[in-house]
Amino acid sequence: MATAPAASDAGSKSKLLVFDSKEDLAVSLAKYTAELSQKFAAERGAFTAVLSGGSLIDALSKLTEPPYLESVDWSKWHVFWVDERVVPKDHEDSNYKLAFDGFLSKVPIPPGQVYAINDALSAEGAADDYEACLKQLVKNGVIAMSTATGFPRFDLQLLGMGPDGHIASLFPGHPLVNEKERWVTYIKDSPKPPPERITFTFPVINSSAYIAMVVTGAGKAGPVQKALSDKQTSSDLLPIEMAVLQDGEFTWFTDKPAVSLLQNK
Numbered sequence: 001m002a003t004a005p006a007a008s009d010a011g012s013k014s015k016l017l018v019f020d021s022k023e024d025l026a027v028s029l030a031k032y033t034a035e036l037s038q039k040f041a042a043e044r045g046a047f048t049a050v051l052s053g054g055s056l057i058d059a060l061s062k063l064t065e066p067p068y069l070e071s072v073d074w075s076k077w078h079v080f081w082v083d084e085r086v087v088p089k090d091h092e093d094s095n096y097k098l099a100f101d102g103f104l105s106k107v108p109i110p111p112g113q114v115y116a117i118n119d120a121l122s123a124e125g126a127a128d129d130y131e132a133c134l135k136q137l138v139k140n141g142v143i144a145m146s147t148a149t150g151f152p153r154f155d156l157q158l159l160g161m162g163p164d165g166h167i168a169s170l171f172p173g174h175p176l177v178n179e180k181e182r183w184v185t186y187i188k189d190s191p192k193p194p195p196e197r198i199t200f201t202f203p204v205i206n207s208s209a210y211i212a213m214v215v216t217g218a219g220k221a222g223p224v225q226k227a228l229s230d231k232q233t234s235s236d237l238l239p240i241e242m243a244v245l246q247d248g249e250f251t252w253f254t255d256k257p258a259v260s261l262l263q264n265k
């Protein structure tokens with residue numbers, strides 16, 4: 001594995017990890033996640049973990065195996081989605097179903113601490129409902145608040161990025177990338193199917209304490225190169241470039257094809 005500091009922003013740290021294989025990446029991601037789970041469980045009595053859909057879920061496979069299956073205190077986990085497709089929970093496009101089949105069904109997180117969207121509601125209704133759920137959990141002290149931003153501060157967001165540079169359901173050139181007030185919003189014209197989704201907004205993503213950005217494959221090398229080159233002034237920033245932590249640690253978990261366009265990899 002190669003490791004290098006990536007471009008850093010005031011108040012936040014950024015690190016680039018490059019693995020030889022998806023297996024090596026998964027081993028490292030499991031260790032990283034287990035250590036943060038232990039840290040936050042000890043510090044706050046809870047660990048708030050946010051999942052994306054897509055290829056991220058495969059990368060979590062090692063967490064469901066020994067030693068982590070036994071050593072992680074799963075009772076402290078509270079699980080959220082950075083974005084979700086507005087489809088029934090048993091639908092092939094559901095990020096909940098993807099996470100349940102590949103991860104959640106294999107670890108003993110209390111079901112009441114897994115916060116899926118209400119799939120009986122419209123996109124707008126589901127976004128409102130999910131935001132209300134987050135606000136209640138902030139009141140209860142399960143989710144921390146960022147004093148710096150006034151938005152919820154999740155302990156760890158485990159995210160992926162699409163080949164177009166989108167993260168969550170925040171797509172290049174879509175007005176939702178500029179949302180500054182809402183915690184959770186909705187989209188009805190997603191360029192990637194299915195069209196109706198809900199998504200965390202950038203203020204929530206960027207208030208996180210830790211982000212693991214898991215990106216593999218040559219098909220994503222273009223946005224990785226754009227995000228990790230030294231320029232931040234462009235007016236046509238990709239969503240991945242807008243993921244800038246206010247006060248936290250951002251770690252890229254990548255493979256060689258994903259960083260193949262970087263100059264000094």
Ligand SMILES: O=C1O[C@H](COP(=O)(O)O)[C@@H](O)[C@H](O)[C@H]1O
Nearest residue numbers: 052053054055056160161162168
């Ligand atoms: O549509 C989505 O795509 C992104 C990226 O998926 P990947 O398979 O290319 O890793 C994912 O992070 C997001 O949660 C999902 O809804």
